[in-house]
Amino acid sequence: MKKNLPNLFFEKRLWKENFIVVGVDEVGRGALAGPITVGAVCFEPTSSLEAMKRLEKIGINDSKKIAPKKRIVLAKIIKQIALAYDTISLSNFEINRLGLVKVNEKAVRQVVAKIEKKLNIGQKLYLLTDAFSIKYIKRVGLKNQKAIIHGDCVSLSIAAASIIAKVERDSLMIKMNQRYSYYQWFKNKGYGTKNHIEAIKKYGPSRFHRNLFLRKIIEGN
Numbered sequence: 001m002k003k004n005l006p007n008l009f010f011e012k013r014l015w016k017e018n019f020i021v022v023g024v025d026e027v028g029r030g031a032l033a034g035p036i037t038v039g040a041v042c043f044e045p046t047s048s049l050e051a052m053k054r055l056e057k058i059g060i061n062d063s064k065k066i067a068p069k070k071r072i073v074l075a076k077i078i079k080q081i082a083l084a085y086d087t088i089s090l091s092n093f094e095i096n097r098l099g100l101v102k103v104n105e106k107a108v109r110q111v112v113a114k115i116e117k118k119l120n121i122g123q124k125l126y127l128l129t130d131a132f133s134i135k136y137i138k139r140v141g142l143k144n145q146k147a148i149i150h151g152d153c154v155s156l157s158i159a160a161a162s163i164i165a166k167v168e169r170d171s172l173m174i175k176m177n178q179r180y181s182y183y184q185w186f187k188n189k190g191y192g193t194k195n196h197i198e199a200i201k202k203y204g205p206s207r208f209h210r211n212l213f214l215r216k217i218i219e220g221n
Helices: 009-016 045-058 068-081 092-098 100-119 156-177 194-203 211-219
Strands: 020-027 036-042 084-090 125-129 145-147
Touching (some): 009 020, 009 125, 036 156, 045 068, 045 156, 068 156, 084 156, 092 100, 100 125, 125 156
Parallel strands (some): 020 125
Antiparallel strands (some): 020 036
16 A cells, blocks of 8 residues: 655645745754754745655655655755755754744744745745744745645655754754763754653753753753
């Protein structure tokens, strides 16, 4: 039985209406440490068949369902095929100061602005997102957004955004692990695994941890 993989159903409908379609997704939302990273990918209608064949052959899907090595391969292909792509990472310092929701919204606005600058075209943008909508995005607004539940399993553009964001954030966490190896960020990527929580209780939080996220862990120590 063939697995249902992300496709271009929504993108094709919007291309017919002359929209430039941008898939957006974030990773690191539930982590205890490190940044939140938002990816954005825009595919060209004329390259859609080629994109589908190359990405489907490897098995593009929600980044969480793909092995790390396969994600890296897919990320390279996505960057070769995409009309435009980019990522934005905002630190735990901003999350501690502003809160996760506001930082996520800020990151989405920034990455969409970067994509728009790269495209440098007059057509309207339409965002496909993974079950969230963002207010106050210039030239987009809420009208030209579609929040798709489990979007990274449904839309090829969202899945691609998820993958490049995941690869970028994983790379950042591996670099941060060099200084704080006892948290095993190279392995858990800042998420609340048993070993990570035990290390926080033993060594205390680092400057890269999200303070609000640790309150229950520290209080329960």
